[in-house]
Amino acid sequence: MAVKKDYKDQKLVEKLRDRNYYIPDSNPEFIKEVEQIGRTAAHMCYQCGTCTGSCPSAPRSSYRIRLFMRKAILGLEEEILTDPDLWLCTTCYSCTDRCPRNLAPTDVIMAMRNLAARRDIIPRNFLKTTQLIYETGHGVPNNDANRAARKKLGLDEEPETTHKYPEYLPGLRKIIDHYGLKERADKILSEGE
Amino acid sequence: MAEIKKNEEPRIGVFVCHCGTNIAGSIDVAAVRDYAKTLPNVAIADDYQYMCSTPGQNKIRDAIAEHNLTGVVVAACSPRLHEPTFRNATAAGGLNPFRFEMANIREQNSWVHMHQPEEATAKAKDAVRIAVAKASLLEDLIPKSVPVEKAAMVVGGGVGGMQAALDLANAGIKTYLVEKNPTIGGRMSQLDKTFPTLDCSQCILTPKMVDVYRNENIELLTYTEVEGVEGYIGNFDVTLRKKARGVLTPAEAEARGIIGGGCTGCGDCEAVCPVIKPNPFELGMAPRKAIYIYHPQVSPLIYTVDFDACVKCGLCVEACGEKKAIDLDAKDEFMTVKVGTVIIATGYDIFPIEKKLEWGYKRFDNVITSLEFERLICASGPTGGHLVRPSDGETPKKVAFVLCAGSRDNTGVGKPYCSRFCCMYSLKHAHQIIEKIPGAVPYIFYMDIRSFGKMYEEFYYRIQNEGAKFIRGRVANILEDPVTKNLHVNAEDTLLGRPLDIEVDMVVLAAAVEPSAETEKTRRLFGVSCSQDGWLLEAHPKLNPCGTTTAGVYLAGVCQGPKDIPDTVAQAEGAASAASIPIHRGEVELEPYFAQCIEEKCAGCGLCVNLCPYGALALVEKDGRKVMQVTEAKCKGCGTCGGFCPGGAIKMQHFTTPQIVAQIDAFLLGGEQ
Ligand SMILES: Cc1cc2nc3c(=O)[nH]c(=O)nc-3n(C[C@H](O)[C@H](O)[C@H](O)COP(=O)(O)OP(=O)(O)OC[C@H]3O[C@@H](n4cnc5c(N)ncnc54)[C@H](O)[C@@H]3O)c2cc1C
Ligand code: SF4
Ligand code: SF4
Ligand code: SF4
Ligand code: SF4
Numbered sequence: 001m002a003v004k005k006d007y008k009d010q011k012l013v014e015k016l017r018d019r020n021y022y023i024p025d026s027n028p029e030f031i032k033e034v035e036q037i038g039r040t041a042a043h044m045c046y047q048c049g050t051c052t053g054s055c056p057s058a059p060r061s062s063y064r065i066r067l068f069m070r071k072a073i074l075g076l077e078e079e080i081l082t083d084p085d086l087w088l089c090t091t092c093y094s095c096t097d098r099c100p101r102n103l104a105p106t107d108v109i110m111a112m113r114n115l116a117a118r119r120d121i122i123p124r125n126f127l128k129t130t131q132l133i134y135e136t137g138h139g140v141p142n143n144d145a146n147r148a149a150r151k152k153l154g155l156d157e158e159p160e161t162t163h164k165y166p167e168y169l170p171g172l173r174k175i176i177d178h179y180g181l182k183e184r185a186d187k188i189l190s191e192g193e
Numbered sequence: 194m195a196e197i198k199k200n201e202e203p204r205i206g207v208f209v210c211h212c213g214t215n216i217a218g219s220i221d222v223a224a225v226r227d228y229a230k231t232l233p234n235v236a237i238a239d240d241y242q243y244m245c246s247t248p249g250q251n252k253i254r255d256a257i258a259e260h261n262l263t264g265v266v267v268a269a270c271s272p273r274l275h276e277p278t279f280r281n282a283t284a285a286g287g288l289n290p291f292r293f294e295m296a297n298i299r300e301q302n303s304w305v306h307m308h309q310p311e312e313a314t315a316k317a318k319d320a321v322r323i324a325v326a327k328a329s330l331l332e333d334l335i336p337k338s339v340p341v342e343k344a345a346m347v348v349g350g351g352v353g354g355m356q357a358a359l360d361l362a363n364a365g366i367k368t369y370l371v372e373k374n375p376t377i378g379g380r381m382s383q384l385d386k387t388f389p390t391l392d393c394s395q396c397i398l399t400p401k402m403v404d405v406y407r408n409e410n411i412e413l414l415t416y417t418e419v420e421g422v423e424g425y426i427g428n429f430d431v432t433l434r435k436k437a438r439g440v441l442t443p444a445e446a447e448a449r450g451i452i453g454g455g456c457t458g459c460g461d462c463e464a465v466c467p468v469i470k471p472n473p474f475e476l477g478m479a480p481r482k483a484i485y486i487y488h489p490q491v492s493p494l495i496y497t498v499d500f501d502a503c504v505k506c507g508l509c510v511e512a513c514g515e516k517k518a519i520d521l522d523a524k525d526e527f528m529t530v531k532v533g534t535v536i537i538a539t540g541y542d543i544f545p546i547e548k549k550l551e552w553g554y555k556r557f558d559n560v561i562t563s564l565e566f567e568r569l570i571c572a573s574g575p576t577g578g579h580l581v582r583p584s585d586g587e588t589p590k591k592v593a594f595v596l597c598a599g600s601r602d603n604t605g606v607g608k609p610y611c612s613r614f615c616c617m618y619s620l621k622h623a624h625q626i627i628e629k630i631p632g633a634v635p636y637i638f639y640m641d642i643r644s645f646g647k648m649y650e651e652f653y654y655r656i657q658n659e660g661a662k663f664i665r666g667r668v669a670n671i672l673e674d675p676v677t678k679n680l681h682v683n684a685e686d687t688l689l690g691r692p693l694d695i696e697v698d699m700v701v702l703a704a705a706v707e708p709s710a711e712t713e714k715t716r717r718l719f720g721v722s723c724s725q726d727g728w729l730l731e732a733h734p735k736l737n738p739c740g741t742t743t744a745g746v747y748l749a750g751v752c753q754g755p756k757d758i759p760d761t762v763a764q765a766e767g768a769a770s771a772a773s774i775p776i777h778r779g780e781v782e783l784e785p786y787f788a789q790c791i792e793e794k795c796a797g798c799g800l801c802v803n804l805c806p807y808g809a810l811a812l813v814e815k816d817g818r819k820v821m822q823v824t825e826a827k828c829k830g831c832g833t834c835g836g837f838c839p840g841g842a843i844k845m846q847h848f849t850t851p852q853i854v855a856q857i858d859a860f861l862l863g864g865e866q
Contacts, residue, residue: 067689
């Protein structure tokens with residue numbers, strides 16, 4: 001409206017602000033960027049909900065992949081990138097298998113995580129995983145319980161990975177260093193402390 | 194047909210059908226059969242899995258001969274379904290087919306009393322007893338044949354009426370096409386492009402209009418309305434009012450001895466006419482003169498004088514010159530034509546959407562209807578195809594499309610039904626602005642997208658891909674910014690569960706449709722029923738969608754209910770085919786349920802004559818006194834007169850007083866104690 005409400009008192013204005021309203025095309029470029037990174041036509045989502053229905057994360061959390069699709073189309077960039085639910089996708093690709101519009105919702109989520117990461121918005125557990133991979137080559141390194149279980153099954157205590165062949169670790173670190181991932185993780189984690 | 198038999202001692206055969214488990218599942222069929230054997234006049238009672246099957250029908254045929262039956266009762270489904278079947282079986286056995294009576298123990302019994310087998314069985318026995326009582330008194334009846342006039346009429350010259358007329362004419366039938374406007378074409382000629390193929394509407398319609406005009410079996414009567422209808426299938430006498438047009442066709446001019454004269458469509462008259470009026474074809478968004486054509490592609494290309502506006506200055510007469518086409522003293526003319534069958538194709542109007550106050554149509558300049566949008570985006574429309582805001586002539590960039598505007602509305606203000614083509618044309622409109630206006634964004638507010646037709650879902654996919662924004666939620670209200678005349682559209686994005694408020698430059702309301710203004714009058718003249726919301730009623734929604742309950746009258750297009758062009762044309766072809774059948778057969782059989790005057794009892798009071806809704810009765814002189822006489826072909830057997838006659842002088846064939854009394858007696862007095 002041309003005439004704006006003004007209560008003169010800044011606190012009151014803030015309190016009475018229409019919180020539920022959003023501007024539907026707050027960033028029309030956002031969906032284009034997501035599509036470019038995700039390589040999937042996210043704007044063709046018709047909101048059927050097959051993805052959320054397929055999602056193993058959905059019944060265990062407040063994560064709703066369909067809602068993320070909707071918000072992405074509407075360009076609700078801020079809201080998406082600061083939402084902790086963004087990180088609850090297990091990347092199982094069930095939704096991508098079943099989407100009737102032949103979209104890849106998983107890749108939409110991955111694209112938006114990438115965009116979040118550009119702003120250093122990454123949950124601590126993901127950063128710690130990065131550090132672990134750098135140190136051991138594993139997101140979840142071997143431990144004593146696993147070693148005992150492997151032995152019982154007649155397997156070598158260490159799997160056929162960097163655990164058994166630590167000589168490959170430097171190569172792996174080279175890749176991670178190339179992208180500066182470890183450095184970044186260390187930095188963000190230390191800032192958080 | 195069997196010879197008429199004299200009534201003798203009645204001998205009735207009763208056949209109880211299992212209908213698989215449809216009946217036998219809740220009714221004890223054997224008990225009903227055995228009960229029937231105990232009833233007076235019953236010579237044989239039997240039962241069978243499916244009475245309608247060939248062996249079932251053979252049972253009836255054989256029993257008639259074996260037991261010398263005078264009447265047949267089948268206890269089974271509704272007579273709507275199988276009365277004709279069992280009448281045929283009765284005739285095959287050598288009896289008059291009207292000696293058959295049906296007891297409905299399925300739709301009205303086993304299906305509704307599924308969980309009460311005992312009561313259902315008792316009720317079935319009652320039904321059989323009542324049917325036997327009537328069957329004992331049935332008489333032979335002979336259906337009446339009437340010849341069918343080899344001509345048809347189509348009322349309404351939209352795409353539906355035009356298609357029906359073309360099909361009838363091409364099948365060799367003389368066809369009168371009656372259109373109330375000065376040109377044929379209907380709503381389709383107001384459209385710009387048509388979904389889902391996006392062909393230009395005029396480009397595909399104009400050739401059809403020309404075909405209609407040129408077809409020698411079609412007598413095109415534009416600017417004409419139906420005034421009165423007399424008669425019945427095969428013989429309708431239709432009175433037409435040819436409204437005073439004030440302009441002669443070349444043929445009319447020649448008839449008046451003006452050789453080489455008549456309107457050529459040159460338009461010289463229009464140029465000089467001083468009176469300016471809004472053009473209804475452009476929905477009032479462009480002017481026309483008092484002498485006018487709707488648009489350049491009209492058919493026939495003959496000008497029309499609007500006598501309500503004409504000041505009779507005579508300038509046009511002068512301009513027309515030697516062609517002498519203009520007659521400013523023209524009067525309405527009446528003519529009567531005889532036709533065998535009639536197709537009604539009177540189409541639709543846009544619901545007056547200003548009645549839904551919350552969307553501000555007619556209050557806010559930049560809220561328009563979808564039909565206005567069609568004219569504004571059309572290259573031959575009032576703005577040459579440039580979509581502009583009525584408030585300031587600017588090109589809108591953000592346009593909201595409000596679907597279900599006035600449809601699916603149970604408030605009593607709007608319409609409870611889905612208008613069926615608005616989803617699709619709104620998708621089309623979204624495409625059109627994306628195509629024509631660089632940077633334009635269409636916002637489509639919808640509850641569901643109903644893209645049900647062939648290639649329609651694909652069209653939806655295409656428009657979404659082109660960048661239309663879809664918001665699932667019905668628009669709650671629209672507010673206007675008093676300064677910029679922009680509009681605020683308030684709705685819920687139901688997929689997010691959040692209210693929203695979008696500022697747009699223009700709102701297009703996909704307004705509901707309703708039967709065209711004169712549909713009500715037309716349907717009454719032809720005796721056609723309508724549903725609650727005014728759409729004309731088909732004989733059966735699935736099995737007879739083109740017919741009506743009035744024999745010889747058929748429906749085509751939106752007058753029967755909202756439908757798009759493909760469905761309209763398909764129904765029109767169906768109606769034309771149905772309407773041509775009686776004409777090609779040359780005669781029709783009428784059910785012999787006529788009223789009959791028992792002349793000895795008739796006092797000649799004549800009171801029944803005015804009561805008959807079909808005008809089938811008259812008083813005539815006979816042997817020096819007045820008696821009532823029935824025109825059997827007009828009588829529908831409704832029984833109004835029979836129930837009324839104070840002297841009991843009217844016999845309703847097949848529903849005689851003794852037959853009905855016997856049924857009531859059988860119900861009240863009979864039965865197991
Ligand atoms: C905005 C809009 C866009 C549309 N776009 C499309 C599209 O893209 N594709 C599509 O398939 N469909 C579209 N449609 C639907 C299409 O308009 C109809 O399907 C079609 O016009 C129906 O034709 P009809 O002959 O049944 O009725 P009409 O076109 O309404 O024709 C009825 C005719 O009967 C005449 N008439 C009425 N009463 C009488 C009377 N008493 N006596 C004599 N004559 C009478 C009228 O003057 C009129 O000429 C659209 C509709 C709208 C509103
Ligand atoms: S399954 Fe595909 S189309 Fe359906 S809501 Fe999810 S992303 Fe959208
Ligand atoms: S890939 Fe992610 S969003 Fe898709 S079903 Fe699996 S966990 Fe859910
Ligand atoms: S001037 Fe005469 S011929 Fe020309 S359009 Fe007018 S009425 Fe017809
Ligand atoms: S066709 Fe679509 S817009 Fe029109 S009433 Fe039906 S659902 Fe609503």
